Amino acid sequence: MNAFPSLRRRLLSALNRGLHAWDVRARSSPPAPLPHPPIFIIGAPRSGSTLLYQTLVEALDVGYLSNLHCRFFGAPALVERWLFPHIARPALDFTSEYGRTRGRTAPSECGDFWYRFFPHRPQAVTSIPASKERTLRVAIAHLIVAARRPFLFKNLINSLRLLPLARALPEASFIVVHRDPLANARSLLVARKRIHGDYRPWWSARPAQVADLERLPPHQQVVEQIIAIHEAIDAARPIMGPQRFLDIQYESFCQDVQSSLARINHFLSARGASLARRPGGIPTHFPISSGGTLEPDLEDALRAYVAAQQGRLFRKSVISNQ
Secondary structure, X not given: OOHHHHHHHHHHHHHHHHHHHHHHHOOOOOOOXXXXXXXXXXXXXXXXXXXXXXXXXXXXXXXXOEHHHHHOOOOHHHHHHHHHHHOOOOOOOOOOEOOEOOOOOOEOOOHHHHOOOOOOOOOOOOOOOHHHHHHHHHHHHHHHHHHOOXXXXXXXXXXXXXXXXXXXXXXXXXXXXXXXXXHHHHHHHHHHHHHHOOOOOOOOOOOOOHHHHOOOOHHHHHHHHHHHXXXXXXXXXXXXXXXXXXXXXXHHHHXXXXXXXXXXXXXXXXXXXXXXXXXXXXXXXXXXXXXXXXXXXXXXXXXXXXXXXXXXXXXXXXHHHO
């Protein structure tokens, strides 16, 4: 009985390999500049990035990778051009489970698309072969041309790939999501327990120093994971240009969605991505999650470690952009 899903996966994998070959060879060189700029949401896992992604997709006239696009990740531009415009797009319910959304038109992180160009390990890279940079630009160009509008991407591992992304896509802008460090770390621990049944196994983005971090107790690991990801982002800012980044605080976004949307739209407009509002209502606010509940001893240890790392957890780059 399990043969049919396995065969279906193999056939789909073979199809996507063929689609990738078509996608990167369909044009000898990508357009320069791109007709519309790409936009990236980055930050630490469990920072509220999926909620921001869903809200921007629902509120603004942007292209995005849906779950349907991701099924055909070898050439999602074909989905964008020939399928997506003819599919009913129901309103989002702003729910997700550890970054995964429900529904074929719901926004997706689509990790398989990015692994066409970046290695699975290590996730933190400062360069990729020039041929990969070129094919990445070609694939993004195909998506943008098919969508005929700016394209929004959210894949948090891209936080660890910023320099090659910047070289391949000099037009790109980056929205960095921040969350209260205690709630962010707590949510990471809850996710580990839910997914692995244990707090110890690593989950999600693996910064360059992950081998050292894995030797720490779990409550220290998740705090250091958040710090390392934002340090990687902050290290890239002066190289890429600080004007390419906008910092958004999850709690502020939840408290006043419309003000945050206006701020994001102003930033993107200045970066050449003027976006029209889509019809339909967007909530004025969202409930702010505390990240879940931990056993008392683990909660106490996490609170103590967060308090000891305050100077590293709150950076000038965040304060200056709020």
